[in-house]
Amino acid sequence: MEITVKKEGSASVVSVKGRIDALTAGEFEKGLAALMAGGDYALVVDFKGLEYISSAGLRSILSTAKQLKAKGGEMIFAGLQGPVKDVFKISGFGSIFKIFDTEEEALRQV
């Protein structure tokens, strides 16, 4: 897994490549926590390069999203590929989160 972060106006774009599984979800969650700790409450998570996510990754997402919500912030998603889209669909995450085709579209809505 590889995480990169960039600022776009008031939002932070978090791009994740590779796999978020039980071995890497902790690192992913720590990355998100670091952004929150730095006062970034508007997160665009770009999963264009993500090949695989398991329930461990969804756990990190939901835990972060709950904290963001409590702070008036938000976490939205862009670029979900086939297998990741499937996981969002069967878990219901596809309907509790805002999901956009591209990072650009997501940034317009943030």
Place this chain on the structure above:
Amino acid sequence: MEITVKKEGSASVVSVKGRIDALTAGEFEKGLAALMAGGDYALVVDFKGLEYISSAGLRSILSTAKQLKAKGGEMIFAGLQGPVKDVFKISGFGSIFKIFDTEEEALRQV
């Protein structure tokens, strides 16, 4: 492992891609045996696409080369990449076989 064969004048060029290990050496040896059975006694083995070879592959080579020699034929090599070249070197095969950088050079010598 993927084997392809083409005729070049009186020689047959056998190109092998992938891995020749204990799981695939049998198939490689059968391919060589089929050529001999068809009367092809001048073999150029092109290892340009070969990533890995273990002693099982060398066993197939030596066994075929002995049979070819008995029939007045020959087996020469081209295109050995790093790891395969190393295996030829430590096994002594680098000095008992003729080895060329490219298939074209090998064909000129056959």
Place this chain on the structure above:
Amino acid sequence: MKQIPEYIRVPASMGSLQTSLAFVRFCLASQGIGEARLREVELAMEEILVNIFRYAYAGRNGEVEIACRLEGGGRALVEVADRGIPFDPLSHQDPDLRAGIEERKIGGLGVFFVKQLVPDVRYRREGERNILTLPIEADPML
């Protein structure tokens, strides 16, 4: 046709995850099962294994045995066995998928994914062992 080992036995700890998933992948790929289905089974297997690593032995050391049997016709049977506390995932309650972010409970998705991805999964307790049987067909579920 490539032979596959009947089983693999590894410690019930996170470090065994990659090797175990690679074993299942080799086995199913040798049956000609395609990438889309391989990924789904990989996900189901991760969920099963991580749960065993986390919960089955309640902190003590233990092992997991994974068997993979070829059934012919592009079908295979994967079996996962542990000697941990009795646990039947099929009797576990599904999560509420419609709850919003604040109400939604964290967790409970692993077992649910297994049932979605391998609908014919079976559980049995045999002596001291929990045994999950996963019949795998070539077609992706999703």
Place this chain on the structure above:
Amino acid sequence: MKQIPEYIRVPASMGSLQTSLAFVRFCLASQGIGEARLREVELAMEEILVNIFRYAYAGRNGEVEIACRLEGGGRALVEVADRGIPFDPLSHQDPDLRAGIEERKIGGLGVFFVKQLVPDVRYRREGERNILTLPIEADPML
């Protein structure tokens, strides 16, 4: 740092080859050992394992246990154990590398490769078990 399992146990048959090599690869890669050295160790391991599969159990069923211990500083220790007939590969005679095609004996290269690729390999018989220990450093031998 990624944890790795202490060991893997598989049937002593050809079908176990890929899984076993993948296990060793994961373990060593987690130590930052580079591709060139990984390939050499893979070759040594193939030779050791195939010999165990072929010879150790003389046609009967058996198992192989592979342990991988991280030693820190980019070093690791791989151990391969079987319960087959006693066999010390280090006492096996090296092949004649200079013989021509007609004189050259077929075989005998596997054990030789292991010694070339892992010069510090050690053998011991412990009870009913053959144990090979391979200290692995990051630098390629060749």
